[in-house]
Amino acid sequence: MSNLLTYISVNDGKIKRSSLEVLSRCNEIAEKNGKTSSAIVISDDCSTIVENLKSYGPSVIYTIEDPIFKNHLNTPLLKALTLAMSEINPDVMAFASTEGSKDILGALAANRNAAALADVSEFDWTGDAVTAKRPVMASKIISSVETKGSPVILTVRSGSYDTVEKSGESKVQSIPFTFDKNELKLTLKEIISATGDKVDLSEAETVIAAGRGVKDEEGRKLIDELAAVLNAGIGASRALTESGDYDPSLQIGQTGKVVSPQLYIAVGISGAIQHVAGMANSKVIVAINKDPDAPIFEIADYGLVGDLYKILPPFIDELKKIKG
């Protein structure tokens, strides 16, 4: 019996920080209310993940291991999660909000007759209803929501909680699982992976985002240089993912990703609410824009008014000097 269960997202054999944030929050809730907090790893190779997870002290680490989990596919993942939920019977099942978890959240809730809350920025559970906050209206408004009945399945925005290590024994328990290829309702034909070994945007401490103002090769080179100096992830506004200048995986905003780095530098981005929805929780926001009335300046801590082609070169030079 486990009261809170966190699904551990894995990318390239590494635990995604956002799922450790969720686990840390579940640990905290469990401690406060005398409940238990466990974790589940579903992967083609669980062993190192399990070891690394132990420093976050979930009471039980459940594993489901099968080669089918090498790539994301909704049918086998749903089967595994459905099985896990019926065996473990959690009251609250929590995920980090990723494209992978968004893909199955609704279907899993429908299958388990569960309440579902997507993309919450805060949540709590005392043993009764889950209460949570969700940004709505392109993040202009925060709605307070409540669930009825159990179980509850939710996904949590990255950056909503800190990761906190915890001592304590974790039991490891593997759940037997078989998957017949005939059960696959769909086929994965190809993976077009664009981001390769670059910094993972959703986990980057610093994000440089390029917008329509970055209009040519020269501009993109400046963005690359700036990102290299700061060891930053590169993101883009919809204007530049739509034009094909940047990979669609790099879009930040309502359609794209939500990021909350320590430092966000918006270069040639106007600050449309759909873009701001994905970055407004960054700690420090710097904006470079030649239009002094651009809405991005309303949320920027440091607003540099001027031509990015003139501002970036001295900015990069100065940062290089500071970094030594």
Place this chain on the structure above:
Amino acid sequence: MKFYVCIKQVPDVNAPLQIKEGELIQDANRNILNAYDASAVEEALVLKEAHGGEIEVVLIGPDKASETIRKALAMGADSGSHILTEGSEEFDSFSYAKILAEFFKDKEYQYIFCGKQSQDTDSGLTGSMLAEFLDLPYATNAVGLQLEGENLIVKRQGDTGQEMIELPAPSLVTCSNDMNDPRIPSLKGIMQSKRKPVNTIAVSDLKNGLTNGSIKTSVVGYEEKPKREPGKKYEGEPDEIAKEVAQLLDSAENVI
């Protein structure tokens, strides 16, 4: 070939908003077709133009939302079904999906398209819930679609790249607005839309799908997002302001 597209009328997030005693007050005249659903309609139109078939849009909403059905018909959809609500019900994604599942129970189709999320609430749950209730293979967050025979080849946006997925019919796909630019209805389209059939069904007739516990989440209040502390604007010589801000990011903010 029959395409169903589930559409929703949503408030325009760009319109002014007010919160009064925890309630969200919006201008009902600024309601629009959800942008992600518009992309789903557009994609069905493109597939129909290339391969033939028929497109029916389905909407759950109050009387006033019929204008949104007309909009989809003006874009080129062939017919509509309006599942009429009183407007006061507080359905959540689960109950919407249940109502839709009841609607689709006796329908024949190859494809159901939905928007990947609603522009106002951003939950993105109804599509995959509906797929599960109807036991359909599905893909979410589609950014490209092609037909190969009856199979759909879906390009979906994943966390680090795109995945190409093949779905046999019947299937369900939720669409991103990264998929296409929805067409603006032509004058002719608008004229024709007025003669296209719209079938109205009272939501109470589909309530078989709803059991006591079908509404599982509720909104208990709204608040405005706390504003950020106003920052500072730097205008002047690019060299100087660039240098000054770079130094502050180090000395004052300690973020580099």
